[in-house]
Structure formats: structure tokens, C-alpha cells
Amino acid sequence: MSVLPKALAFDVFGTVVDWRGSIAREAAPVLVAAGRSDIDPHAFADQWRARYVPAMLAANKARAASESTAFVKLDSLHRTMLDDLLATLDIDLDDSTRAELTRGWHRLDPWPDTVAGLTRLKRRFPIVTLSNGNISMMVAMARRAGLPWDAILGAEVAGAYKPAAQTYQATAAALDVAPGELCLVAAHHADLAAARKAGLMCAFVSRPMEYGGRPAPDRDAVQAWEYSATSFTDLADQLGC
Known part of the structure; x- marks a missing residue:
């Protein structure tokens, strides 16, 4: 043009x-250490990412409903999505492991x-x-x-x-x-x-x-x-x- x-x-x-290959790489050793080698790391990445769009839309809706509602950074939403996924999969991780796994989104190839x-x-x-x-x-x-x-x-x-x-x-x-x-x-x-x-x-x-x-x-x-x-x-x- x-x-x-x-x-x-x-x-x-x-x-x-x-994001998919990178998060699978980050998740693989965590799943093994948690005794959940039965879970495919790529499937784990897919399930985490599947929560992305609903979280964005909910955040936008909350901001639109009230001018006093602060913008929530994606890091925080990723952590909330991870906590929900781990609960769904019945995986118990300590807070530091959850935080480091969430920071995996900073290390995408x-x-x-x-x-x-x-x-x-x-x-x-x-x-x-x-x-x-x-x-x-x-x-x-x-x-x-x-x-x-x-x-x-x-x-x-x-x-x-x-x-x-x-x-x-x-x-x-x-x-x-x-x-x-x-x-x-x-x-x-x-x-x-x-x-x-x-x-x-x-x-x-x-x-x-x-x-x-x-x-x-x-x-x-x-x-x-x-x-x-x-x-x-x-x-x-x-x-x-």
C-alpha cells in the first residue's frame, strides 16, 4: 500500500x-518436584493462559464500574490465575515457588x-x-x-x-x-x-x-x-x- x-x-x-514453550519450560521442574509428573507442562501452560482473557475482561469491567478502582498489573493477575489453576489441579506449592513461577512470564523466549x-x-x-x-x-x-x-x-x-x-x-x-x-x-x-x-x-x-x-x-x-x-x-x- x-x-x-x-x-x-x-x-x-x-x-x-x-509464551507456551517458555512457560512449559518453567513449569516442568516445578511439576516434577511437586510429584505431578503426570501433568504435561505444555497443557499446564495452556490452562494457565486460558484464564487470561476472562481476567482481562473482569479487570476492565471493574475499572469501568468505579473510577476509584486501581489498575491491577498483569503480574498480579497472573498470580491469581496460577493460584486458581493450582487449586483446580490439587497442587500445593509454597509462596516462594508460586512467586518464582509467576516471574517465569518475565523470561519468555x-x-x-x-x-x-x-x-x-x-x-x-x-x-x-x-x-x-x-x-x-x-x-x-x-x-x-x-x-x-x-x-x-x-x-x-x-x-x-x-x-x-x-x-x-x-x-x-x-x-x-x-x-x-x-x-x-x-x-x-x-x-x-x-x-x-x-x-x-x-x-x-x-x-x-x-x-x-x-x-x-x-x-x-x-x-x-x-x-x-x-x-x-x-x-x-x-x-x-
Whole structure:
């Protein structure tokens, strides 16, 4: 297309990093130590992640219902989700083990093309996060994985979780660009659909192994996005980087 965005904003979980494989890696020794080697670590990661969207929606609803309700960081929600999962699976872990397992979300591995692709894209565009992850989590992840962000933006800055429109629009405002001048890069059609509704441009990047090769749960939300790529390096090619 002829009109290029002025900046690129990236979903992180699943788009930039492999949350499923990374959390399975973190959970595996914990499950063995707890005497629950019968539980597949990848299934454990899936069940933890399955609590993600309901937790986000509940947090947004609580904030909308009362202006005095403080924004709850994703680290706190992850811990609540973990406690619920452990209770469901009848696994007893001490507090320090639970805390360290929750911090596993700070140590997610990038996809093989991530760093090279971001580095190329950064040559031409400002690149920022537009994630539901809190700032300290995104900073720790970036430092560990070498993610070259220009800024950490998203839910904590906006005071709301995606798919709330203000999360996307606040990111554009922080960059002093119009929503239509900001392009969300994501592997999730539902995220892109919400971004488009909020006025953003959209770039889909396929991550077929995010769910271990299973079909993505939001595949029915697909639209004709401004860009569609197989990797960040492919997107860089398309954007002339």
C-alpha cells in the first residue's frame, strides 16, 4: 500500500515471544518436584493462559464500574490465575515457588526471527510494545531477549487492558501520532480487529506454533489486514526495511 505507518506497535505474547514453550519450560521442574509428573507442562501452560482473557475482561469491567478502582498489573493477575489453576489441579506449592513461577512470564523466549526482524524494522520506524504486560515485565523480557524497543507502552500506560479501545488509542497518543498513523503488529486476529475498530492500521504476522500447531482460537476473526506476513523479517521486506 502507498501510505506507510509512522510507527509500529507490537503485541508481545505469542507475536514476539513464545509464551507456551517458555512457560512449559518453567513449569516442568516445578511439576516434577511437586510429584505431578503426570501433568504435561505444555497443557499446564495452556490452562494457565486460558484464564487470561476472562481476567482481562473482569479487570476492565471493574475499572469501568468505579473510577476509584486501581489498575491491577498483569503480574498480579497472573498470580491469581496460577493460584486458581493450582487449586483446580490439587497442587500445593509454597509462596516462594508460586512467586518464582509467576516471574517465569518475565523470561519468555523470542521467536527465531524476532530480534533480527525488530532490528530491521527499527531502522525505519519507531517500535514500541502495545501489550497487556506490565512495564517491569516487558523491561525484564526485553533485557533478557535483546528486544530493541524504543518504548514500553500498552495496558499499564493506558490504564486498561486490550481489547479496550483506549489501550490502542493511548499508545498512539503517547507517540504523538493519530491512531490511523500507528500500525499494530500482532499474531491474533481478534487483537487486530479491536485495533482496527479503534482506528489503527493492522499487520498480521503468522505464528503457527503459538498453540503447539493447533488452530488459533480467534481464526474466525480474520479480515483483510493492511499487511500480512510470515515473520518479522518478511514484514520488514514488505515495509522496505
